Amino acid sequence: MKLLETLFDRTRPWFERGGRLHLLRPLAQGAEAFFFGSSEQTDAAPHARDPLDSKRFMMMVIIALAPALLASIYFFGLRVLAMMAVSYIAGGTVEVAFAIIRKKDIHEGFFVTGFLFPLVVPPTTPLWIVAVGVVFGVLVGKEVFGGTGRNLFNPVLVGRAFLAVAYPLPLASGFVTPGAWPWGRLAEYVTADRVDALSGATPLALGRQGEFGNWFDMLIGNISGSAGETSALAILIGGLFLCMTRVANYRTVAGILGAVFVFSAILHAADPVRFGPPLWHLLAGGLFLGAFFMATDPVTSPATNTGKWVYGMLIGGLVVLIRSFSGWVEGVMFAILLGNLASPLIDEIFVTMRVRRLQRDG
Amino acid sequence: MTIKLRGGYNIRMTGRPAGRVAALTDPAVLLLPQRSRRLRFNQVLVKNGQDVRCGDVLAVDSTHFDLPLLAPRDGTVRLRVHRGHIAIENPAVGPSRVAPVAADESSYDPRRKLLVDLGAWSFLFDAHTDAVPDPGQQAVAAIVATARFEPYAGPRGDVQLAQSFEAFLRGLDLLATLVDGPLYVAVPDVRGELARRLRQAISGKPRIETVPIPRRYPMDHFNVLARALNLAPCRGRPVWGLRTEGILAIDQAFSHRAPIVERLIAVGGSGVVEPVHVRAPLGYPLDALLAGRVTDRPRRVIDGGILNGDAVDARQLGLGVEAAGLTVLPEPARRELFGFVRTGLDRISYSNCFLSLLRPRYVEPLTTALRGEHRPCIGCGFCEELCPAGIMPHWIHKLVYQNALEEIDRSGSDRCVACGLCSYVCPSKLDLRQEILDANAAIGRELRTEERSETEEEVA
Numbered sequence: 001m002k003l004l005e006t007l008f009d010r011t012r013p014w015f016e017r018g019g020r021l022h023l024l025r026p027l028a029q030g031a032e033a034f035f036f037g038s039s040e041q042t043d044a045a046p047h048a049r050d051p052l053d054s055k056r057f058m059m060m061v062i063i064a065l066a067p068a069l070l071a072s073i074y075f076f077g078l079r080v081l082a083m084m085a086v087s088y089i090a091g092g093t094v095e096v097a098f099a100i101i102r103k104k105d106i107h108e109g110f111f112v113t114g115f116l117f118p119l120v121v122p123p124t125t126p127l128w129i130v131a132v133g134v135v136f137g138v139l140v141g142k143e144v145f146g147g148t149g150r151n152l153f154n155p156v157l158v159g160r161a162f163l164a165v166a167y168p169l170p171l172a173s174g175f176v177t178p179g180a181w182p183w184g185r186l187a188e189y190v191t192a193d194r195v196d197a198l199s200g201a202t203p204l205a206l207g208r209q210g211e212f213g214n215w216f217d218m219l220i221g222n223i224s225g226s227a228g229e230t231s232a233l234a235i236l237i238g239g240l241f242l243c244m245t246r247v248a249n250y251r252t253v254a255g256i257l258g259a260v261f262v263f264s265a266i267l268h269a270a271d272p273v274r275f276g277p278p279l280w281h282l283l284a285g286g287l288f289l290g291a292f293f294m295a296t297d298p299v300t301s302p303a304t305n306t307g308k309w310v311y312g313m314l315i316g317g318l319v320v321l322i323r324s325f326s327g328w329v330e331g332v333m334f335a336i337l338l339g340n341l342a343s344p345l346i347d348e349i350f351v352t353m354r355v356r357r358l359q360r361d362g
Numbered sequence: 363m364t365i366k367l368r369g370g371y372n373i374r375m376t377g378r379p380a381g382r383v384a385a386l387t388d389p390a391v392l393l394l395p396q397r398s399r400r401l402r403f404n405q406v407l408v409k410n411g412q413d414v415r416c417g418d419v420l421a422v423d424s425t426h427f428d429l430p431l432l433a434p435r436d437g438t439v440r441l442r443v444h445r446g447h448i449a450i451e452n453p454a455v456g457p458s459r460v461a462p463v464a465a466d467e468s469s470y471d472p473r474r475k476l477l478v479d480l481g482a483w484s485f486l487f488d489a490h491t492d493a494v495p496d497p498g499q500q501a502v503a504a505i506v507a508t509a510r511f512e513p514y515a516g517p518r519g520d521v522q523l524a525q526s527f528e529a530f531l532r533g534l535d536l537l538a539t540l541v542d543g544p545l546y547v548a549v550p551d552v553r554g555e556l557a558r559r560l561r562q563a564i565s566g567k568p569r570i571e572t573v574p575i576p577r578r579y580p581m582d583h584f585n586v587l588a589r590a591l592n593l594a595p596c597r598g599r600p601v602w603g604l605r606t607e608g609i610l611a612i613d614q615a616f617s618h619r620a621p622i623v624e625r626l627i628a629v630g631g632s633g634v635v636e637p638v639h640v641r642a643p644l645g646y647p648l649d650a651l652l653a654g655r656v657t658d659r660p661r662r663v664i665d666g667g668i669l670n671g672d673a674v675d676a677r678q679l680g681l682g683v684e685a686a687g688l689t690v691l692p693e694p695a696r697r698e699l700f701g702f703v704r705t706g707l708d709r710i711s712y713s714n715c716f717l718s719l720l721r722p723r724y725v726e727p728l729t730t731a732l733r734g735e736h737r738p739c740i741g742c743g744f745c746e747e748l749c750p751a752g753i754m755p756h757w758i759h760k761l762v763y764q765n766a767l768e769e770i771d772r773s774g775s776d777r778c779v780a781c782g783l784c785s786y787v788c789p790s791k792l793d794l795r796q797e798i799l800d801a802n803a804a805i806g807r808e809l810r811t812e813e814r815s816e817t818e819e820e821v822a
Contacts, residue, residue: 001699033735037698040732044796046669046782047662047691048375051709051716052789053734055702057742060715107737149738149790245714249743298741303756305743351757351773358752358774 008032026099030106058108060247062115064238065293069119071221071231075178076123077185080227083118083130090131091117094138098147107148109299113138116156116293119228120286120333121163122174124190129167133159153340154300157333164333175202175224200224203284204329212276218283229286239292248296251305255312256291256319257282263320275324287319290332300340304350311346315339365590369750370578371783374710375513375668376727377637377690379628381521384638392434392450392645393680396421399665399672400494401484401683403431406448410441416456417480417621420448426494431683432481434623434643444679450645470498473540473616480615481622484683485608489584489593489601496600503543504602505587506534506609508560509550511579514630514637515667516686520556521639522606522626527556530606531563533613538569540612541602545570548587550577579669580781586750589777607686625685627651631668632727633661633690645680652690660693662730669782694731712744712787737790745784745794751777755784755794762797767808770801778802 008028015025033055042049072080095110117134137159145151163171177200179185190198202225203213217223221231229235242248260281267275281287295301295315302311315335322331396403403421408414414437419430433439435453443449474497477483488495489505509519523530538545547564549557551574561572573591575581584603593601604612611622623644629651630637636655652663664671665682668689698704706716710726718724745755753774761770775798784794 004699005697035699037701038732038735039694039697040735041693041730042732044673044793045664045671046786046795047664047671047673047689047730048373048668048728048786049731049733049791050711050713050787050789051706051733052711052713052787053702053791054737054740054789055734056706056715057713057740057789059702105735105737109740147738149740246744247713247715247742298743301741303741303743303746303754305746351754354754355773358777359772 004035008036023100026104026106027096030096030099033105054108057247058112060242060245061112061293064242064245064247065115065119065228067234067238068228068231068289069115071234072119072123072228074184074186075221075230076176076227077179077188077190079189079191080118080123082127082189083121083123083125083227084115086127086130087117087134088114091134091138094135094143098143102147104147109142109148110138113142113155116228117159119289120156120160120226122171122225123176123227124174124194125163126170129163129170132166133163135159136162149299151299152344153337154294154297157294157337157340160333161337173199175200175226177224178222178230202329203280204323207276207280207284207323208329210273212280213284215279215283218280226286226289229289232283232288235288235292239288242292242296248292249298249301249305249308251308252296252301252312253291255309255314256287256295256316259313259316260287260319263317264324267320267324281320281323285323285330286332290319290336291315295336295339300343302343302347302350304347304354307343307346307350310350311339311343314342314346365573365575365587367576367578367581367586367590367750368752369748369783370576370581371712371748371787372511372578373513373669373728373786374725375632376725377514377631377634378725379514379518379521379630379637379639381518381524382639383521383525383626384636384640386640386642386646387650389453389643389647389650390451391440391647392437392453392643393444393447393647394420394431394434394450394645395678395680395682396431396446396448398484398682398684400492401426401429403448403683406441408439408441408448410439412439413437414439414450416623427478427483427497429478429483429494430481432621432623432644434645446677447645447679453643476619477612477615480620481683482608482611482615485604485611485622487584487603489588489603490595492584492603495602499598499600501541501543501602502596502599503591503593504537504541504545504604505584505591505593506537506545506547506604506606507582507584507587508548508606509575509577509582510605510667510687511550511577511582512667512669512671514628514687514689515669515671516605517607517626517628517639519550519606520554522610523556523560526610527559527563529613529617530609532617533609533611534564534570535567536612536616537604537609538567543569546573546587546591547571548573548575548582550575552577579783580750580779583750583779583781585779586781589751605686625681627681627685628687629655629690630687631664631689631691632729633657633659633692642681644683647680648674648678648688651681652688656690657692659695662691662693664689664691668728669786670780691728691730694729712748713789732791734789734791736792739790739792742789744787744789748783748787750781750783751779753777753798755798758798758801759792759794762801767801767805771805775802775805 014021015028091114099106137155141155141158142151176198243250261278264281265278268277318335319331401423406421414433418433421431422428436456437450437453440449510516663674665674710718778798782795
């Protein structure tokens with residue numbers, strides 16, 4: 001490894017100001033940051049720092065997503081990996097291009113975006129549509145706002161919403177039935193032309209016809225749906241891990257799931273034929289994936305802890321509303337985007353209250 | 363009585379100074395820095411080559427009530443050889459001098475004057491601002507912190523108390539006679555023998571109260587305690603803050619009338635091979651103090667603790683007047699490969715992102731590494747969770763970005779106690795502590811110019 005370090009040390013001058021390859025500095029810096037920890041030191045108090053950095057922070061999300069990815073490959077086949085490769089390449093290009101234009105470092109947040117995106121689209125989405133979606137998400141959802149940390153909306157969901165509006169047909173018909181025990185579709189590559197033979201309705205679509213599915217299948221993920229959203233169990237394992245590491249804030253998750261449960265229980269009690277039972281609402285569609293991995297994105301959720309409860313409950317309420325009373329069968333995506341939109345306002349309210357309390361205390 | 367404190371965190375780090383006090387060799391020369399954290403001894407009162415005796419005034423700080431810099435030993439003064447220092451050559455321990463009772467020429471209480479003259483006043487803090495309190499003003503209350511939770515920022519309370527328990531109690535009684543109001547003695551809520559004895563000894567004393575505090579940094583900060591005790595700042599009537607060494611200094615001044623020219627110093631940190639306590643005269647050369655005790659690797663010596671201390675720059679040669687602890691941190695030796703996927707059994711984090719979580723007793727050898735790249739704020743909220751002042755550093759960071767001074771002021775930035783925990787935990791490695799301090803300074807300047815223009819208007 002000494003060799004690698006020497007390589008970076010030797011080539012660094014090329015990318016410095018005035019060097020031949022100065023334009024590509026973000027790339028070189030990104031590569032170096034991938035292999036090695038930062039070489040910077042503190043310049044004032046506090047003289048030592050906590051070991052957590054943004055690389056580790058984002059890595060935790062990816063580790064937590066691994067069970068969901070494995071479940072997705074098991075149920076929907078190797079095509080998920082191809083979608084992920086496309087997502088990383090297309091989105092990464094945008095990220096690197098902007099880093100070069102802005103002359104800033106490449107930010108780690110993209111690795112989560114690129115990982116999450118293929119998990120929220122149907123497993124047979126044409127690869128070029130995946131590329132369009134992730135490019136739109138990173139570009140419009142993040143970069144136009146000024147990059148990581150300044151975006152208002154979750155970039156993954158911006159991209160997903162764009163696809164839902166721009167290519168409704170391929171997205172709505174891209175759902176396939178999951179592979180069967182014991183090998184699933186581990187050795188299969190489901191292409192778009194086979195969709196007709198394999199297509200399967202999602203539990204949410206079935207729910208519209210008053211069919212509130214098999215809970216065990218919904219729990220392990222033996223249902224059709226977006227690539228990474230079906231296995232509630234796998235998401236739960238990763239999601240709880242993420243909450244335990246404090247990367248995801250449990251308040252947001254508890255707010256969403258609690259609100260969905262309570263709200264749907266009330267509706268179900270009022271009309272059990274038309275509205276699904278609360279447990280079905282929790283396990284169906286992308287609620288778990290959204291609640292644990294997208295709504296908890298710290299950048300686009302309120303910064304205050306009380307605000308996170310309100311934000312979570314708002315999203316949860318919207319999910320049930322959209323699922324029950326709108327033309328869309330799935331409401332998680334729009335609910336979280338609306339939650340993102342509301343989060344600066346929520347923060348404003350709670351920060352103002354906090355500031356007032358501080359002033360009163362003197 | 364119990365008090366409510368919020369926030370805080372304990373940083374576990376190797377190099378805890380041992381309980382024993384190590385012996386020091388006699389130095390060939392004492393180098394007294396003319397600056398310390400709060401004091402600037404700008405008026406030198408001795409001449410080059412002059413012979414002085416222990417306790418003589420070498421210089422005074424004219425901006426801080428003429429607090430004196432005392433000669434720690436008998437010897438010959440050497441000026442202008444070491445820049446910013448007054449050197450005492452051939453220091454020797456002379457016959458101990460007893461200070462004369464001050465003639466009634468000063469404008470304030472002779473008992474407080476005695477503390478000033480004997481060098482005990484620099485142990486006093488204004489509990490709200492950490493400034494040097496005015497000896498001419500009467501204190502409404504005093505807070506005594508018997509423990510220090512910032513790693514190795516000063517001598518361990520138990521080491522000091524074990525040696526001089528009686529003197530400490532005497533000092534408390536003496537302090538009580540100097541203060542108009544109550545005395546609050548903050549004792550960590552531990553079950554140790556010493557804490558029990560202390561609580562018992564104090565329980566009978568009128569006007570002195572023990573206050574149990576959780577063992578978390580920065581619960582020992584005077585301003586955190588003052589706020590928790592509901593002691594509001596009041597112009598002209600300060601609340602004093604003292605640590606154990608301050609109480610012992612008061613006892614020494616009153617009971618022995620001897621100048622306070624030695625300090626008990628903790629030398630700790632992960633760069634220290636043999637973490638110790640030493641009792642050293644002021645001006646003891648730092649080189650001699652650290653020789654053989656610290657690593658040979660490149661290192662940073664910090665006056666105070668890692669969170670709040672100042673790096674000792676190469677120009678400072680001897681122990682300063684306000685020194686209490688020296689923390690030594692090594693510079694990072696090598697860059698880590700694939701740090702973001704390592705198990706992390708060897709690093710402790712506030713977040714639970716590392717496996718050291720499973721090693722509750724693990725103590726980490728910290729370095730001066732930043733341990734990450736500067737990134738924009740991602741709003742993780744750790745800084746807010748830890749903030750003992752109840753403010754929102756991430757929010758103020760955003761406002762700093764917008765240069766919205768008025769709003770920063772309204773967000774309670776003046777409550778910042780500069781504990782440094784926000785910067786410590788920030789995964790984006792933002793210098794939140796410095797940003798808030800800078801913003802407060804800018805607000806202060808703005809207010810001053812406003813006041814000035816207002817008075818000018820009035821004059822006009």
